[in-house]
């Protein structure tokens with residue numbers, strides 16, 4: 305046994321990213337999920353954020369740092385290209401992916417809360433006339449696809465970021481290389497979260513982009529077979 309315990313919420317992309325790295329490297333580990341908010345602070349007194357990896361009492365937090373730590377101790381297969389320029393591109397993409405999709409996820413939480421706190425839409429001519437008389441347009445106008453302006457904007461931006469990923473993949477099997485790197489693991493984890501319904505229209509956006517579905521399959525195959 306490696307003596308590794310990974311503390312983190314099972315479905316969170318940052319945890320999924322680290323789990324796939326461990327699987328890719330064939331390192332055994334035990335996943336322990338938090339049961340309360342207190343667990344976050346207890347397992348990571350420094351920032352209160354998970355995941356945290358523990359190996360025989362040595363603790364590392366932050367998924368990116370954990371991947372680097374793993375790459376030093378379990379170098380095969382490496383999570384970065386041996387070409388420094390490509391490795392830098394992979395690092396930058398990993399960071400970009402984490403920050404960008406996490407930002408959209410936070411925005412989605414805010415939009416969802418705001419939508420839920422609004423009064424339900426009133427229907428009928430009288431309601432329409434009242435709203436106009438009050439100087440306001442009808443509440444919550446919908447786009448053709450049935451989404452509100454805010455959610456629609458978010459969905460459009462998510463779709464564009466997915467197109468950016470396809471552009472960066474440029475027809476290769478993995479980002480900037482022929483085997484999975486930390487960039488692929490970060491992208492995989494965020495797409496997995498989209499597929500799991502954690503982003504508005506996430507499953508549909510993904511299903512419309514077979515290049516990304518195929519990338520996910522390759523990452524799964526590489527890590528499941530390791």
Ligand SMILES: N[C@@H](CCC(=O)N[C@@H](CS)C(=O)NCC(=O)O)C(=O)O
Pocket residue numbers: 313316317318344352353354355365366367368402
């Ligand atoms: N940059 C960190 C982000 C970790 C993070 O945001 N973790 C979330 C779970 S997905 C968390 O612990 N949230 C608890 C909180 O915000 O209190 C990483 O890559 O590990």
